[in-house]
Amino acid sequence: MNSGITYPRGFKATGISCGIKKDNKKDLALIYSESEAVAAGLFTTNKIKSASILVDLKHLQRRNSQAIFIISGNANTCTGKKGIENSQIILNLLAPLLSVEKEKILLASTGKIGIPLPVTKIKEAIPKLVASLSNDGKSAAEAILTTDRKTKEISFSTGIFGQGKREVRIGGMAKGSGMIEPNLSTMLAFFTTDAVIEPEALREALREAVKNSFNQITVDNEESTNDSVIILANGEAKNRKIKRETKEFKKFSFALKKASLHLAKMIVADGEGAQKVIEVKIEQAWCQKDANRLARAVAGSNLVKAAIAGSSGNWGRIMAALGRVRARLNPDTLDLFINGILVFSRGEKQVYQEKELQKSLGQKEVRIEVNLHCGNFSSSFFGCDLTEEYVRINKE
Incomplete structure (x- = not known):
């Protein structure tokens, strides 16, 4: 059975190297839903934000997304207008290969600040990235790491059932090791779910989950420019639509909180140099x-x-x-x-x-x-x- 970010039905993922990192380490990741998904995201409270986050804030106004493209090793922060332009170049190339509108692709990035994206390297790698999408999410979990020592993945069931007794699933992956401080800091976390859920209910569930997990950890009191927590819900479980203030919402929210707390604890345990x-x-x-x-x-x-x-x-x-x-x-x-x-x-x-x-x-x-x-x-x-x-x- 699939695990991690591809545990819910209808999701694929991959991670490859394009040369941003040394020693051929994976540095590009892609999460893709085979059908359009409801999306929600929460981001750093730092006043300095990466170009990736600025793009996401605009794209999330549409509420629907189908893919998340992640760059590891370059923050694309403090890169001025060029940072936004480079993001658009990537989206313009990626969108037709995935057969989705570019506004339905979200971005995330992590790494050194102030260095322009190596757009040529990324452009050359994107066709290979798309071609390597699979039901195995482990390569994506590896690709998003920076100073992390371990991958961080989670697979969770909710106790909510759809057609054919298909249980609603939640999958997740995260990175984070240093610059971790409450209010989302230098950490990326991505969740997928096959739940049918109202956009407002998904956002509320994510807010509650983050408040009780990622906002309750610290490694070094340093707050980052790139923190992102994003969730996609593609509805493939065919359950009755989850709405706020219902029994199903409580179950879903509880499961997402548990998954978030599990990943948050993994981040703390993997703190730079941490032993305890x-x-x-x-x-x-x-x-x-x-x-x-x-x-x-x-x-x-x-x-x-x-x-x-x-x-x-x-x-x-x-x-x-x-x-x-x-x-x-x-x-x-x-x-x-x-x-x-x-x-x-x-x-x-x-x-x-x-x-x-x-x-x-x-x-x-x-x-x-x-x-x-x-x-x-x-x-x-x-x-x-x-x-x-x-x-x-x-x-x-």
Whole structure:
């Protein structure tokens, strides 16, 4: 059975090399739906946006798309009018080969900023790219990577059934390793589904999924210019149309959230130089904003991340990160747990086995829990440790 981005019916994908990356590494990817699809997308909040995103914002006004073309190794950002012109050159060549209108093709790009696209290389490779489309999405998942160490794919079923007991499926792939910070940053994520779904329902489901996954992770507090999360729904499952505020919508939205969170965690685990995943959970905060801010502050603290890398039980760094946040917080009512061990409560250090704590911090996953005892709101955030390898990768 197909998996990843081609798991839903009616989707093909591919990835090849055109020479943007060294050593013949794949750098072009294409996702294609055999029928027209409802489309939705969310993009970086950075004021500097890639030409790819500017094109997508215009194309998504039509609500329908049929393909996504992805360039890896060149961001096509800060390239002026030429960046838009080069995007149009690519679309003009790709559209007739796919037999679709160019406005029904979405773009994504990732890589170095400020370098014009090598249009000649890309143009020469596009016919081969289209010819290599297949039911196997693994080459596409490989092609979108930059500093990533692993591909990131997901296949999900929804519990919604169409004609002939065909279950609605969701497939996905993502890239992201560095420059990951909440509000979509240097990460690309693509989803496909064979659901029949209203455009408004698809957009709402994507917004909710991103809010509870990709916007809840951080690797290095750096916000990118190219972040994109795009979903195509081609209706091949022939289910009853999913509308907002229905039982089917809740099922679909839940499945998309789970798929998104799975990919988000894979991005964190593959953070540049990362060896450990850190989950920060804030409980009983005064309000949702407080819970989110506090969780983000701890997960993004370089001092906390470095301590986790060294399996250090220096929980004072966690307290310092909490204390600098503009949020309602009283150390005299606060409980702090690290991997289930109570280290601080009601204003003072607790009695615990420091060797036991240090040993637990050697695990691949570290859980930090903070109970504020001042409200009813909670938040979870995911991050990773900070190692010397991160500096080595990014020092050039």
